[in-house]
Amino acid sequence: MKITVASLSELPAAAEAVLKFLKDHDRKFVIFRGDMGYGKTTLINELLKQMGVEEAGSSPTFSILNEYFSVNYGIIFHFDFYRIEDEIEAYDIGIEEIFEEDAYIFIEWPERIENLLSSDIVCLTIRLEEKTRIFELEVL
Numbered sequence: 001m002k003i004t005v006a007s008l009s010e011l012p013a014a015a016e017a018v019l020k021f022l023k024d025h026d027r028k029f030v031i032f033r034g035d036m037g038y039g040k041t042t043l044i045n046e047l048l049k050q051m052g053v054e055e056a057g058s059s060p061t062f063s064i065l066n067e068y069f070s071v072n073y074g075i076i077f078h079f080d081f082y083r084i085e086d087e088i089e090a091y092d093i094g095i096e097e098i099f100e101e102d103a104y105i106f107i108e109w110p111e112r113i114e115n116l117l118s119s120d121i122v123c124l125t126i127r128l129e130e131k132t133r134i135f136e137l138e139v140l
Helices: 008-024 040-050 087-092 095-100 110-116
Strands: 002-005 029-033 065-070 074-080 104-108 122-129 132-139
Touching: 002 008, 008 040, 008 122, 008 132, 029 040, 029 110, 040 074, 040 104, 040 122, 087 095, 087 110, 095 110, 104 110
Parallel strands: 029 104, 029 122, 074 104
Antiparallel strands: 002 132, 065 074, 122 132
């Protein structure tokens, strides 16, 4: 599935479409791929808002993990693995236990932990074409 976003005003509708895709495919685990500055965190923040998370979302670049709660969606984990050096650091924060939970999991920079990912996930790739962002979703 492809979603085109030409301006920030279109982001809420795009996030709604992403959540519908997840529901339709019965998936909660999403990896976000895209270059620095392409809008991964901005999209995740809009997803959190659409999911009813009341606290403001932020990039967990320094903390690696932010945990949120939604009355309608339950626990949501947001990882940003940009700063980790190797997969051992992911193990140190308890990634195995978190991946086993029945929770929504959003991961930025998944290539840093590629060997730890299951095959039952959604990949959301963000591409930039001129000033338009293209969100491509696929079940892996």
